[in-house]
Structures are given as C-alpha cells and as structure tokens.
Amino acid sequence: MLTNDFDIRVYSSTEQLSQNTVMRLLEAVVASVPPHDAIALRKMPERVETLANPLWPLTNLSSEASTHAISLARPMEAIEQSIRSIRNIKKHGRALQQMEGYRFFVAHIEAERHAILEVMLRQKQRRFEETMVPGFDVHPEKQRFFEEVTEHLARHNALHLSALAIGETILATVWSVVRNGHNVRKWQMEQVFTRKSADIAPAICTENRRPHVFRSWIWR
Structure with missing residues (x-):
C-alpha cells in the first residue's frame, strides 16, 4: 500500500478548475502511478483555509476523519x-x-x-x-x-x-x-x-x- 500526506496545491490559487478538467487531471495521475488494485482519496476537506479543493466535487462518500x-x-x-x-x-x-x-x-x-x-x-x-x-x-x-x-x-x-x-x-x-x-x-x-x-x-x-x-x- 502506498500512501501520501502533507500535499499542497500546485496550480494558481485564483484558477477555477472545471469538474471535467479535474477528472482528466485525475485520470492522468492514475495512469502514471505503479500498478494497483484501487486508489482511495481520503480525508479531503471541501476547503483548505480560503481555497476550494478542486477534487471535492468528485467525491461520493463522507469522510471518516474527525477531530476533537x-x-x-x-x-x-x-x-x-x-x-x-x-x-x-x-x-x-x-x-x-x-x-x-x-x-x-x-x-x-x-x-x-x-x-x-x-x-x-x-x-x-x-x-x-x-x-x-x-x-x-x-x-x-x-x-x-x-x-x-x-x-x-x-x-x-x-x-x-x-x-x-x-x-x-x-x-x-x-x-x-x-x-x-x-x-x-x-x-x-x-x-x-x-x-x-x-x-x-x-x-x-x-x-x-x-x-x-x-x-x-x-x-x-
């Protein structure tokens, strides 16, 4: 299992990405990673401070993450x-x-x-x-x-x-x-x-x- 954490956005904070653009970007990333059975995107917030998370519209499950x-x-x-x-x-x-x-x-x-x-x-x-x-x-x-x-x-x-x-x-x-x-x-x-x-x-x-x-x- 490969995991990654502490990611930051690499595109302009003022750029608004469409859902279609984000999907194509995600498909390109998936095609570039080593052979795998499944990829899970987890603990993704809707926003990071004032910045919208472009992958948020692609999610279909509630996050299991919680805080105190x-x-x-x-x-x-x-x-x-x-x-x-x-x-x-x-x-x-x-x-x-x-x-x-x-x-x-x-x-x-x-x-x-x-x-x-x-x-x-x-x-x-x-x-x-x-x-x-x-x-x-x-x-x-x-x-x-x-x-x-x-x-x-x-x-x-x-x-x-x-x-x-x-x-x-x-x-x-x-x-x-x-x-x-x-x-x-x-x-x-x-x-x-x-x-x-x-x-x-x-x-x-x-x-x-x-x-x-x-x-x-x-x-x-």
Whole structure:
C-alpha cells in the first residue's frame, strides 16, 4: 500500500478548475502511478483555509476523519459541556498536578527542543510498532524531517514545542507549526495517565488545527 500526506496545491490559487478538467487531471495521475488494485482519496476537506479543493466535487462518500477541536469563542461553561468525559479529564488532570515535580513548559532554547523532540520521536516509533505500521526504522527520512525542520522553524518563530513533565521525565509533547500566531498542524504525542496504577502508557493523536481552535489533552 502506498500512501501520501502533507500535499499542497500546485496550480494558481485564483484558477477555477472545471469538474471535467479535474477528472482528466485525475485520470492522468492514475495512469502514471505503479500498478494497483484501487486508489482511495481520503480525508479531503471541501476547503483548505480560503481555497476550494478542486477534487471535492468528485467525491461520493463522507469522510471518516474527525477531530476533537472546539471553538473558544464562547463561555467556558459551554466549552466544557462540549468536551466528552470532561469530569474524567479534570479528575486525571488534578491527579497529575498533585504529583511532585509536575510542570508544563514551552521550549525556548535548543537544549529544551532537543529533549522534547527525542521523547516525541521515541514514543512515536513505539506507537508505530504497536499499530504495526512502518515507522522511522523503515522510513528514516521522516525522522530526519523532524530533526532538521525543528530548529529551522524555531529560528523563524514558526514552531510551538511544549511538554508535560514530572521532574525530568517528559510525559507528553506537542509539536506544532505556527502561522500568523495560530497552530495550524499538530503532531501530539500523549501519555495516558491511569490514576489507579499510576502507570504511564503511550498514545498518539494527529490533528489539523485552524485559527481560534483548541485541542484539549486526552486523559483516560
């Protein structure tokens, strides 16, 4: 199975493509790829920010993708009511905060970014193995991407990198690209805190983020 992600449009943003033109373009792409049984176009939004997705008229099925994003432009009571299992989230959050050495921090220097990134990549590889999908061992170029682009983005104030930690042990990290002051895409490595056993187990979530949208931490 071949998959692709993080695509960008390669035509003029002002150009309006007809459905017939898009179909012919898609047929040319399909004819150029290696032999295959089926091609699935998935997780395609109707719009990307202000730009229309030209492939949208060709779709015939609802997307299975979903997010946990919520708008902050409303009272806190309404925000909390929209969050599933808010009581459990608060409960586990309080339990975590009561642990000695609990802290949340945003990376501001290279050493902090290196420490957070190291944990994120290690836990991400572990998640790949648990879900039995090709990881950094199969695609080392993906790990190099994070290693190389992290400092580049940080130098241009285009990166949000933060973590939850107990003492010097990092439990969870957030890696986000920042555009116009807003996180636009995030790879979030989470640790799931179990109050009963106080065990820490790995989990992962990926999400698209739009301006004025917030993604809460998940605690189970």
